[in-house]
Amino acid sequence: MMFQLHKNRSFSTYINDTFLFFKMHGKSYFKNYFIINGALLLLLIAIVFFGFQFYFQTLFSNLGNPGLDSNPMVNMLTDNVGFIAFFAILIMVLFFFISVLQYAFPVIYFDLFDKKNTDDIEPSEILQSLKQKSFKIFKFFIALIFIITPIIVLIFGLNILLFFIIIGIPLFFITAPAALSWVNISFYHYLNSTDRLFPSLALGFKYLKQQFWTNVGSTMIMIIIIQIVMTIFTTIPYLLGMVNMFTDFSPQSGPINPEQFSALPMLMTVVMVISLVANYILSNLIIVNQGLIYYSQKETEENTSANHSIDLIGSDSE
Template identity: 40%
Template sequence: MFELYKERDLSANISDTVTFFKSFGKHFFKNFFIINGIFLMILMVLIYFISKIYMEVLFSGANNLNNNPNYFSNYISENITLVVGGFITAIIVIAILSMLNITFPIVYLKLFEKENNTNFSTPDITKELKKNIGKMFVFLLGITCIIMPLAFIVFGILVVLCFILIGFPLFIIIGIAFFSWVMLSYHDYILNDVGFFKALSNGYYLLKLKFWTIVGTTFLMLMLIQIIQGIITIIPYLFTIGSMLVSTQDGSSQTDNYSTFGIVMAVIMVLSVLISYIFNNFIVINQGLIYYSLHEDTENFTTNNQIDLIGTEIE
C-alpha cells in the first residue's frame, strides 16, 4: 500500500514519485484529461494559430525586409485587434489552466489520503476543485501582486551577482527554494483552513525543516523533466531542419519550405506546451509527497494511527 505520510530522504522523494505514477498513473491521467481536456484543447488551438501566424509574419518579413523595413510594426498596427485579442485570450486560458493543473494533483492526493486508495471518481475531484475556486483565484492574485514583485527584486540582485562566481549557484539555489516555498504554501492553503499569509508562513517553516533535501529533490526532478521534454521536442525539430536542407538541395521553392517549416514549428510548439502541462503533474506530486513527508516528520501521523489501531484491536 502506498503511504503518503512517510519519512523520505532525497532518493525516496524521487523514487516514490515514480512509484506513485506507476501504480496510479492510469487513474490519475484519465481524470486529468477529462477535467482539463477542454481548456487544453482551447489552449492548443490558440497556440497553434498564434505560432503559425508568427512564423508566417517572420518569414514574410525576412523576405520583404529590404523593401519594407517597417514590415513587422505595420503588420501589428494593421492587425492590432487580432494580436491583442489573441494575447489576452491566451493569457486568460493559460491562467485558468495553470491553476487547474497545479490544483488537480493536490486535490487528487487529498482524496487519495481520505480514501486510502483510488476509489474516487471524476465528480469527486471536480467537486473538490469547485470548492477551491476562490482559493485558486486569491492565491494567484496574491502571488502575482505581492510575491512576484519581491521576487523580481531579489532575482534582479542575484542576476547582478552572477557576474561574480558566487551569484550563479545562489541564483539556482534561491530560485529552486522559492519555487518549493510557493508549492508547499499552496499545498497548505488548499489542504487546510488557513489564510494566504498563514499558508506562506507555514510553507516557509516546512521549507526550513529539510532545506537541502527539498532543494536537491526539486532540482533533480526539474532537471529530469526538462531533459525528457527536451528529448521529445528536439526530435521533430531536427527532423524538420533535415527535411528542409534536403528539400533545398532538391530545388524545392523557398516559399514552400518556409510554409512547411512554419506549420511544423507551430505543431512542435503545441506539443511542447502540452508535454509541459502533462509533466508538470510529476513536479506537483513530488512537492506533495515532500509536503506529506514533512508533516510526518513533525506530527508523526503514522505512529499515531498505529497507536489508534492497537486501541481498536484491544476493543
C-alpha cells in the same frame, strides 16, 4: 497495496517515490487529469496551433522577396491591432485559468487520496472540491502575483548582481528551486488545511527548512528531468525537420527557393504545440514531488502515519 503519503523520506526516496506514485496510481491520476483539464487543453492547443501557424506563415511570406517595400508582418500587425489585442488577452486569460487548474489539481487529488486511502476518485469529487476551495485558490494566486512574486524577483535580482563575484551563480541554482518548493508546500497546506494565507506561507517556509538541502536537491533533480524530456520532445523533431529541408540545399544551387521553406511554419507550429502539451503534462511530476515533500514534513511534525494506522485497525475490526 496503497502508496504511502505520510512517511519520512530521504533525498533518493523523494525521487523514487515520485515515479512510484505514477507507477502505482498513474492510471487513476491521469484519467481524472484529462477528464478535468482535457477540454481546456484542447481549446488552448487549437488556439496556439492556428495562432502560431498564421504568425509563422506571415513571418516567412516574404522569404525570397527581399525587394518588397513593406513587411507583411508589420502590415498585419498594423491592420489588425484591435483583433490582435483581444486575441492576446484571450490567450492570457485562458493560460491563467488552465495554469490555476493545472496547479490545483494535484493538490486536490492528493487531499482526496489521503482522506479516502484509495485511488478510486471520481472527477465529480475533484470538481466539487475545486468548487469549494475556489476562493482560496483564487486568493493564493492573487497573493502569488502581487506579494510572493515581487519578493522572489527581488531575491533573484540580488542573485544577478552577485553574478559579478561568481557566488551569485551557485546561489541562483539554490534559491530558484527553494522558492519553487516554498510556494508549492505553502499552497498544499493552505488549500488542504484551515490555516490562513500568511500562516500557510510561514509553515511552508518552516517545512522547507526542515530538510533544506534534501528538499532543494530533489526539486532541482525534478526540474532537470523535466528539462531533459522537454528537450527530447521539442528539439529532436525540430532538428529532424530542419535537416530534411536543407538536405537538398547547397550554396551552388542558386537563390533560395521559397518552396523549400513552405513546411517551416507548420514545423515550428507543431514544435510549439508539442512544447506546450509536454510542459503541462510534465509539470505534474514536480507538483507531485512537492506534495511528497509536504506530506513527509507533515509526518515529521504530526506523526500522522501512526494515528492513521490506529484508525485502520479500528475500522478493520468492525
